[in-house]
Amino acid sequence: MSIAPRAVLITGANRGLGLEFVKQIVCFATPPKYLFATCRNPDTATSLQEVAKSHSCVKVMKLDVCDFNSFNNLKENISSMLEGEGLNFIVCNAAIHLRSGFADTTPELMTSVYTTNVVAPVTLAQTFVPLLKLAAQKSSEKGMSWHKAALVNMSSILGSVESNQSGGLYPYRASKAALNMVTKNQSIDLKTDEILAVAVHPGWVRTDMGGQAAPVSPTESVQGMLNVFSSMSEETNGTLVDFTGTVLPW
Template sequence: MSVTLGGNILVTGTNRGIGLDLVRYLAEKTNEETRIYACCRDPEGDKAQALRDLAIQHPQKIQLIKLDQSNEDSISCAFQTVSAHIGAGGLNLLINNAAIAKPPIPGLLSDTNKQDMMEGYETNVVGPFLLTKVSLSPSSQWKFTQQTQMISCRRSAVINISTLGSSIEKLPENFHAAQLYSYRASKAALNMVTRCFSEEFKSQHILVAAVHPGWVRTDMGGEQATITTQESVLGMINLISSMSNKDRGMLLDWEGTIIPW
C-alpha cells in the first residue's frame, strides 16, 4: 500500500526506533519522486549501521544528514546541506522525532538532576524549535511548498513527536508507571511551541501539530511497552496522511484521538 505523503521529507532521530522505521516505511511506500532526508547525530557511527543499510537499499530516496539537535551550529549546517539538495523545490514535511529521556524509565525524582532537566529541554524543545524556525524563516532559501491554500501534510507541515506523558490533565493516570520529570516537562514545553508555531504560520497555510506515537517498544520505551515500532509508525503515517486544518495546533495520539493539554 502506498501513502499519500511525498515530495521532500525530513525526519530527525532516524538511526533507531521510531525514526528508523519512519524512514523505512516512507522509503518503501511513497512514490519514486519522494526524497527523504534522514538525520541523526553520527550517520557514520556504529549506532547508525541499520540506517546506512536502509539508505543503500534506497539510494535514490534516502539522503543521510548529520544533525545534533542540541547544537545550533549542527542545525545550521544540516539546514544548509538539505537546502542544497532541495533547491527551489521546497520542503513538504518536517518530522521532529529526535528526543532524549534522562534519566531513563522510570526517571525517579531521586535520580533526576539539573543537568538531566537542562539536556532534556535543550534537545526536546530548543532543537525542534531552532530547526523549525530556520526551515520556515522568510529569508531562507529552504521554503515549504505552498501550492495551494489547503492545509495538509501533503503540502506543507511540521509534525512534532510528543507524548501522552506531556498531558497535564492525564498525568494522574500514568505518573505511577514512569515519573520522567525531564521528559514530561520538556515535551509539555514542545506542545506549547507546537501551538505557537501553528498560529505563527497559519497565514502561510503550513500545518503544525504534535503526535503521540504510543507506548512503543524501543530503547526509550522499554520492553514493557504495548506496541511495536511498526504498529506505531503505520498508525502515525495513516494519521499524518489524513491531517487537515482541524488538526492544526493539536496533540493527537497515533490512532487520531485528541489528547488534552
C-alpha cells in the same frame, strides 16, 4: 499508502521510530523524491545506511540536534539538493528520556532533557521554516496538508498535564509539556503561511526508549502515525493526537 510528500526531513533516524519512519515511507507507492534522514553518527547507523543503499531517495545526513551552530549548514546543504523547491514535511523525532523523580532530578538532568526535547525542535523549526514556506507557496493544493507543508513534533501522553495521574519523570514530562505548548504556538504563528503544526503521541512503543514491555510495536505505531499525517488538515492543526488519530488532552 500511495503518495508521500515530495521532500521529507526526519531527525533521529538511526534507530527506533525514526528508522521505522524511513523504512515505511520509502515503501509508499510513490515515495518522496528526497528523504533527509539525520542522525548524530551516520558512520555507525548501519541499519539506516542499508535502507539508503537500496533507496536512492534517502539522504543520510549528520545532525546533532544539540549543536545549534550546525543547523544552518544542514539547511544550506538540503536547500541546494532541493534546487529551488521547498521542504514539505518535517518530523522532529530526536529526543531523550532520562528517568528521574522529585528527589533525584538535578538541574543538569532538567537542562539536558529540555535542550534536546524542546530547544532543539524550536531551533530546527526556525531554521527550516523558510523551506516549508517555499513548499507551501509552490503547492497548488488548497488548504493545509502534509503534502503541502507540515511540521510534526514527536510528543508523549506523559506531557499531558490533564492526564497526569502518577507524577514522577520530571525532566521528560516537563519537556514534552513544553513541546506541546511550542506546537500550539507554531500552529498559530505559521497558519498564515499554510504550514501545519501537530504534536503526536506514538503510543507506548517497544523501542530502546519505551522498553521491551511496551504493548505497541514500532511497525504498528508508525503505520498509525503515517495514516494520521496523511489525513491532517486545518482541523488537526495545533492538536495533540495519538497514533490512532485520537485527540488527546493537553
